[in-house]
Amino acid sequence: MSADPKRQAAARAVALVQDGMRLGxxxxxxxxxxxxxxxxxxxxxxxxxGVPTSEATRAAAEAAGIPLTTLEETPELDLTVDxxxxxxxxxRLIKGGGGALLREKIVAAASARMVVIADAGKRVETxxxxxxxxxxxxxxxxxxxxxxxxxxxxxxxxxELTLRTRPDGAPFxxxxxxxxLDAHLGRIPDPERLAAGLAAVPGVVExxxxxxxxxxxxxxxxxGLVLLGALA
Numbered sequence: 392m393s394a395d396p397k398r399q400a401a402a403r404a405v406a407l408v409q410d411g412m413r414l415g416x417x418x419x420x421x422x423x424x425x426x427x428x429x430x431x432x433x434x435x436x437x438x439x440x441g442v443p444t445s446e447a448t449r450a451a452a453e454a455a456g457i458p459l460t461t462l463e464e465t466p467e468l469d470l471t472v473d474x475x476x477x478x479x480x481x482x483r484l485i486k487g488g489g490g491a492l493l494r495e496k497i498v499a500a501a502s503a504r505m506v507v508i509a510d511a512g513k514r515v516e517t518x519x520x521x522x523x524x525x526x527x528x529x530x531x532x533x534x535x536x537x538x539x540x541x542x543x544x545x546x547x548x549x550x551e552l553t554l555r556t557r558p559d560g561a562p563f564x565x566x567x568x569x570x571x572l573d574a575h576l577g578r579i580p581d582p583e584r585l586a587a588g589l590a591a592v593p594g595v596v597e598x599x600x601x602x603x604x605x606x607x608x609x610x611x612x613x614x615g616l617v618l619l620g621a622l623a
Contacts, residue, residue: 417473430455487524487599511612535594
């Protein structure tokens with residue numbers, strides 16, 4: 392077993408990549424391992440193109456020598472590999488801890504398959520322990536925040552909404568120029584209901600509930616790899 396479970400999970404996902412694939416490249420610490428290991432295969436002769444889900448991933452992929460494309464040029468992808476902040480037994484996810492949830496969801500939705508790579512600490516029985524990111528436009532923030540709170544309550548959840556800030560105290564701004572409200576809910580009994588409620592709020596650009604998108608997962612822990620769903 393590798394000393395780094397995240398890298399072990401990433402290595403298993405890299406083994407899924409075949410010559411000629413069009414790939415979605417995720418964002419975050421685990422996805423960074425995937426990009427690094429994929430770069431090794433590309434330098435050894437593997438032919439692929441990738442769509443990065445953030446500017447940070449774009450920079451890492453370029454440094455690793457991975458050829459990049461866009462969803463304008465390549466609107467259909469074969470496989471996206473990305474991390475998750477939480478994953479339950481039905482492959483439902485919370486994502487967006489790194490602030491790239493909008494691009495991550497667009498790329499995942501354009502992919503025939505999405506494989507999640509994570510360490511065992513990300514597996515949960517019920518989503519919600521990790522704060523749920525809700526990406527919002529800056530205009531009308533106060534009204535949007537109230538509407539998000541109402542949607543949370545209507546979905547049977549309760550908790551505090553906080554505006555994400557940077558270490559210097561300034562608001563965190565996504566690659567798309569939006570803000571993020573983090574919903575500290577503890578548990579989400581009905582993710583589908585909450586997702587529908589949040590999607591109906593006009594100021595919400597996207598939320599971090601990834602439902603019916605992941606087709607498989609590689610979860611690495613002290614006892615080795617656990618494979619969920621379908622990887623092939």
